[in-house]
Amino acid sequence: MKKNTRRDLLKIGAAGLTGLAAAGRASAQEEGAGTMTPARIAEAEKLAGVAYTEAEREQMIPTIEDQLTAIQQLRAFEKPNSLAPAQTFDPRLPGKTYPTGTESTLRTADLPQRPVPADEADIAFAPVAQQAAWIKAGLLTSRQLTDIYLARIERLDPTLHAWITVMPDRARAEADAADAEIASGFYRGPLHGIPYGLKDLFDAKGAATTWGAAPYKNTPVKDEDCTIVQKLAGAGAVLLGKTTCGALAYGDIWFGEVTRNPFDPREGSSGSSAGSASSVAGGLCAFAIGTETLGSLVSPSHRCGGSALRPTFGRVSRAGGMALCWSLDKVGPMARSVEDLAMVMWALNGHDSADASSLATSFSYAPMSDFSGLKLGFNEAWRENATEAELTAFDRALALGAEVVEFKLPELPSAPLVQQLLAEAAAAFEELTLSGQDDLMVWQEEAAWPNSFRAIRFLTGVDLIQIDRLRRRWMQDMEAAFEGVDLVIGPNFASGMLTPTNFTGHPCLVMRAGFQETRPRTIFGAEQAPDAAPAQTPVAVSLWAPLFEEAKLLAFGAALEQELGVADTRPVL
Template sequence: MATAWHLLSIAELAPQIRRREVSPTTVVRVQLDRIAALDGALHSYALVMADAAMAQAEAAEAEIAAGRYRGPLHGVPIGIKDLCWTEGVPTAAGMAIHRDFRPDRDATVVRRLRDAGAVLLGKLQLTEGAYSDHHPSVTAPVNPWHADYWPGISSSGAGVATAAGLCHGAIASDTGGSIRWPSAANGVTGLKPTWGRVSRHGVFALAPSLDHVGTMARSAADAGLLLQAIAGVDPEDPTALHDPVPDCLGGIATDLRGVRIGIDADWNGDGVDAEVGAVVGAAAEVLQALGASLVDVRVPDAVRAGSGLTDDWAANCAVEAAVAHAATYPARRDEYGAVLASVIEAGRALSGIDYQRILLRRAQLRGRMVALLRTVDLLLTPVHPYAPLSLAAVRTLGEQPALIAGLQRYTCPFNLTGHPTLTLPGGLSRQGLPIGFQLVAPHLGEAMLVRAGAAFQGATGWHRQHPVN
């Protein structure tokens, strides 16, 4: 039986490439053929770089044959969210006004992937400006598990392509849930690092103090491997952290003895769908069976339902988006979609005094969350309280503020605080659609997240469920 190269994890594929049991050109050709066959219906790519990808694969193959192996990403096909500048390649950020923009340099994350020998398959589709809705001129990516269900936002293309076997992993971003929602919706693993862990140089901004550049992949180990390639200090981004690049793979173990996992049963259960609660509960049981101790905790009152936290996140995001788009908005207002335009307008209208109050509440939340995460190694939560959302339900979000607040309840707090998170597939709904859960770590705790995620995935098989073979 022929090997299904497209379904292998990076950790499985890389040793075979290194031993020259399969060539990068073969693997890339398989991916390009799958994209040609499937993406006309899935729309996960904004642009496929087929010729450039084959040239990179040929170069990787020659280097490996000559003994110049660069590491586990050498010759591996990766997708890039079309938010990241790619030299000479259209980089639109999901926006009509940027459809012809061709950067004269790579974003730092793109350059680091090239340095690691990865093959860049193309640019993955996203919502307009990485906010909550696709521009009217863009065909939204389609959930490969079921076309009538939500693929997540804003890294929708990254989630769809990774799940459907159209790349072996992806670079994505998260401002309020944009790695976690599509990871959960498409049944893949998403790592949102500590804010500043990855340079944002050359990445279109939505809200810079909330934007996290991260990774999406088929496993926790793969997500960590990608993070190691792109993380680290960057002179081009003064906000990039100077802390050492995390060793996400060195601490991987099959057990979690000594790891304390905090659970706030009230917060995790408040208005949460029974199927989601069952997935989170089952994950807790697996983690405990692996040796972790479960600790009752109480999250800060500021994150509880009705606290106004999601309103603070929305206003904070809106002000920063207004600044990020000042060069083109309102000058080119007519070229913006209605949703992103309304966000920018809200940011422009907010008073300085009201904004300062939000920043003070945000600082208090961060301090309280830091204190909580000193008492445990990880926090276990849902990704959102709903069973997989149909597109029909998502279309009503604009009319139901409570539904939007629920969607953001477990995600946007950790953009406000900057903490790293890992989203893992943990089960299937009655309709056979993925349901995920979230682990949160203290600042700079990515290695612990990957350790816990890899242990969980070593004991379960949810991450090996695929929508398309």
């Protein structure tokens, strides 16, 4: 008697109905038949959490067989990763008014005139605003800055494993072109000539896009740039290459290595924007591009100590990038200082017809020093498990002059929301599961994608719709929670804000708060080497705002960063 394998079962199953086939494996083997039976349905009921009568099971058989036939037709239909669902997520609620417009304006803080340092490390770690001032004044060329970063990548990446593809020829050509334009009097703005890293989920001409995953590491070289690379090129930025990402946008393990935390290379950098966070913190680029579906900007910034902005869902185009979860994926900048994020956001903002979820809205940033008219939300319960660095950041934020108001997270379940992410991700990469190529993935633990993609197929379609209805309720209640609140500050994870604000599409700023003593940790923060010598590693906090209010987030964050005075501390590499 032939034993059915897991993949045999998946081939005869269907989305939520796969459970019917899988749960009835034993009876199918005994009966030696591939047709649906009441016994198989009865076993599947245990997975679906329902109970039917024998007569109801008999009646369902033709309907289920028709459904399975339809699913086979669906699986035979080619579905490239770029094919988005017909239903698209919009974070805006009916009857509410949101900012409109298409313009992006930027005014940064005035910098005192400083000479270019003799030490190249001082140049590499300087804020983008300072680098831009030197380049604009002719005191530093883009080619010089680019060569500094390329040399640092060559020297330090064998330790950090933060780059999948370095593109020195393209970078130097773009730097030379930027210098020529600036010399001729044509200045594109504060990113003109500034080198950056691109998370390897996005296409760039002249490089493969591997998504950090072994099944895709030998994909063909791309012949065009994604939208965000085009936008950054229009602002004059210089592409150094592709930074590492956890395979398929999860974690810090990719097909080549584990990306490391510059402040303690014994541990991973967290992820999935692993290489971007590590490179920013380690001074291997001026800024970088990352993404977040559920923590992929926040977590590595918390671990490595950089700053990152998760924009409102739909503000930044994802066209030309890998889709993990069409209704959740967001693109954002990562840098060493908060105001640098505003400069990158200024270039990235804008509607893109190539992204079905793209929204048209303006972005206008200017520094602020008077926060007397601003209402800052905080929950005193968040102090209970906070580190000293977090407590200091909370106190400094509450003392900046804003009116402090109590903020309460809606009392709704958030765990079911994650099932929607898993279902969309499993759909995006169904072929890996059905073909068995999921076995090629390096990370194979219970928490890794291969296991999650297999297990989520037992979620029913009805339950998935119910989760989406819960998501709508979260949107409504979170809108009410932000009523009369301009900003909220709290811990990245213990606040409970990470999951719901990702699903409601609210913007988030994560920024360095200070340092703590740690020993090497797992990606989820558990100590994995209790006998190892301790290290001083960064701690970050988060700020959240109503939809499309990134400018307030950044202005307040920049002022708080100045008060804390810890953003300039560098790792010893």
